[in-house]
Amino acid sequence: MICPNCERNLLRKERTGNICSHCKRRYALDPKTNSLRLSDLRVRRIATGLTDDGRILITPGQLWYALSRKRLREGEFAPGCAGGALLGGVFVGFWGLFGELPFMLYISGALLATALGIQIARQMGAGRGIAPMTRGAFRSEALAEWLRVYGKLPPGVIDDSGHPWPRRQADAPPPNAVLVCPDASVAAFLAADGLPDRHGVALVQGPEHVTALLPALPPRGPVLVLHDADAHGELLLRQLRETLPGRPVVDAGVSLRTVRSMPKAVAYRDPERKPAAEVMRRLTTLGEFTPQELKWLAQGWRFPLVGVPPVRLLTVLDRLAEQAGRSVDAERRHAAEVGFLTWPGVADDGPDPAGGR
Structure with a gap:
């Protein structure tokens, strides 16, 4: 090196x-x-x-x-083991043949069988992902x-071990939209790069935090949902749509079908996040997934939010948040035109009741 x-x-x-x-x-x-x-x-x-x-x-x-x-x-499954077992089996086999040691042939056979078993397991996908x-x-x-x-993290890398979801102040202006992001690492990334402040978006962790913000949202203020492309992420998106009828709930990624169609998107398996039978039952009941997709999800395959190139993720979310802001601004302008939030009986060009000009 x-x-x-x-x-x-x-x-x-x-x-x-x-x-x-x-x-x-x-x-x-x-x-x-x-x-x-x-x-x-x-x-x-x-x-x-x-x-x-x-x-x-x-x-x-x-x-x-x-x-x-x-x-x-x-x-790679059992790295180095197959080659070592194969070479060992061949060596011990020759030793047994030329040395007339029958028991060495049994050892050779066991080593060769081990090498073959590892190779078969690799072909069947053991260890993949x-x-x-x-x-x-x-x-x-x-x-x-x-x-x-x-003494510090690599250049450009920030610590994400704290609570990255900004706490909303009581006197803060109402948000244009809510962005749900369960992944603390991605939430820290978005907060550090200023997306919530730049677009007036409330960055929250989960559905319970969305419910608390609903009174402050405009009637058509959207809820943007960031989630992993896995069983839990797909279920999160649909739970929010069920609990927020009439509210725009936008899938901001990662889309399962988009990821599976992209050869450069490398999925992986996390044994600690393998979905429970109840989660898979609920996804199956939805009728929105093919048998192949359900099998993929049940095996614990996933593509995480942290796998999306940071620049691309920030660009997409900037565009979605900007669109949300424009739609809310149009809604507020329409409300002002029809007299919403204006003082009754006061013309637009009349004196300000607060004493201003």
Whole structure:
């Protein structure tokens, strides 16, 4: 690997303890000692691309997906085991034949059967889509080591471990729309890049927070829903539409069918988020999904919000929020034209009852 400090090419023996033998400086990540094969230079390069050369801020969740994407696509099951078992089986087999050791042939057969079993399991999809390093492990292992070495997160990356959904003040102006975003990492990204303030949008975590904001919303103020393309995300969108009749509920992504039709969208499986039978029963009852889609969802496949390129996500949401603001402004202008929120008996060009001009 290349030292991120002096840019010398280092052999394994020249970087013991994550210290360069040439410049004597420590680095954070060695591709030989972490499951994502990360190096400091790769992390910086990927972070630079995600932030559009520093134009926007991103979060650890978005960085994790971008760094995991290649390994998720590979979907390697029992890495190295099949080759090792095959070579071992062949070696032990020859040893048993030429050494006239029958018991070695049994060991050889077991090793060859193991290699064949691993290969068959790979062909059947075992291990495919399982992240070698989870989002939690990325934070507690890779980023924790980065912080120990450099004292701060990679350039352009902000902390998303707090409560990123802005708390609405009592004297705040009424929002134009509500944006539901259950993912704390994406919510932190949107808040840090100023989308809620830029468009007068209330950023909230879930349906219960939408209900609390309804009195402050204009009658046709839309509810924009961001969700993962998985069983829980699809159910969230439909629950909001059921509980908010007459209110525009806009699917702001990620769309299941759009994702599945895009070859570059790398889905993954999260064993901790595999949908329960009740969730799948409710989705099946809707009658909106094909058998193939239901099978995909039931197996725990998903495409997360953090997987959407940050610049693209921000661009789409800017457009949707701007459209929502225009529709609400038109509604408010119409209300003013018909006398809504005007003082009774006072002409438009008359004196201001508050004493102004």
